[in-house]
Amino acid sequence: MPLRVHVDVVSAEELIFSGEAEFAVFPGEAGELGIYPRHTPLLTRVKPGAIRLKIPDRNEYELVYVSGGILEVQPTLITLLADTAIRAKSLDEAEALKAKQQAEEAAKLQQTDVNYAAAEAELAKSIAQLQTIKKGRGGH
């Protein structure tokens, strides 16, 4: 029986693949990476593309698409931490800028000092409301 290695492909949003494989090919940043069981520990980035996995007792390769990520190889375990979105520095910057702008636009009426008193009063009010509701609930 050929050696096997456990392969997990996970993204932040879901578990994409988990199972045994005899051989796996990843789109590494420096080029295609073919990995057999008992590979030396390796940590690398993966480009967006297809992963090919040779599943035991199956002739065809299992294909899994990922939009990049980080690949960790251990002798008996391969983990691909897949990204859920295409990542690039420029794209990240744009997202950050957008989030900043959203904050600025929405906060035109902002005061300079942190007004704890007003904030606390506001919280106290809503807590009081909640308690009233709770008490009312008990009464019925």
Added chain:
Amino acid sequence: MASGKEIRNKIKSVESTRKITKAMEMVAASKMRKAQDRMRAARPYGDKIRRVAGNLSHALTDYSHPFMEVRPEQKSVGLIVVTSDKGLCGGLNTNILRLALNRMKEWDAEGKKLQVTAIGSKGFSFMARAGATIVSHLSGSGLGDTPRMDKLIGPAKVQIDAYLNGEIDVLYIAYTRFINTMKQEPVIEQLLPLSGDLVGSTTANRWDYVYEPDAKSVIDDLLLRYVEAVLYQSVAENMASEQSARMVAMKSASDNAKNVIGELKLIYNKARQATITKELSEIVGGAAAV
């Protein structure tokens, strides 16, 4: 006592309110299931990335990432506040904001500067009214009912960059942890520098990874993803909490409405009977007079 018509109108209006709260309860219940599934789906990634980062902290010797370093002096603080976009979910947002506010007061007393990232519009409007410095914000139109990693990257990056530039020395995240449908707990956790649990296990490994292209860039990427994964998980938990809290709140609102309707009906019937009795006695009285 109110007239029969008035009470009837009141009953009608409470009934329509109850229909709405009932519908919202059912919507929240179905959304809650989905939100919980998503929360669970996010766990394997968090676990895996934690393990890889843990391996890394053992294997690694010659490169120390700023995320791992605790700065001796903590002069300014970053806070990511995760709240819901919509209200009507009981005390969920109130609880988390109260917790955050208490911490903010402590930091203020210690003379630490603060910058806030608000995820969810409730937290944003509260922080804006409180006058905190808000550096980035993600609101309803951006997120909806699904926690999406690609939307979270931006707001998080603002704080992470600030951390790397030394504008903030420590980064916290405040969110509501989902325990079960009836119980959610507001928590504030330290996001950066990475807390000790990563480096917690004692098994010292004598090996190191082969890095491609080089150790620094791979580790940078990995740790950034780790932070984002923690953030994503928090947002997913918060959403599950939100839907559960809303479901419970709407359920009790529906129950209350039901009770109110019952009481109003009783009053209505009493009033009706009173009128009938009055009319009868008038007739009898009239007949007796003849």
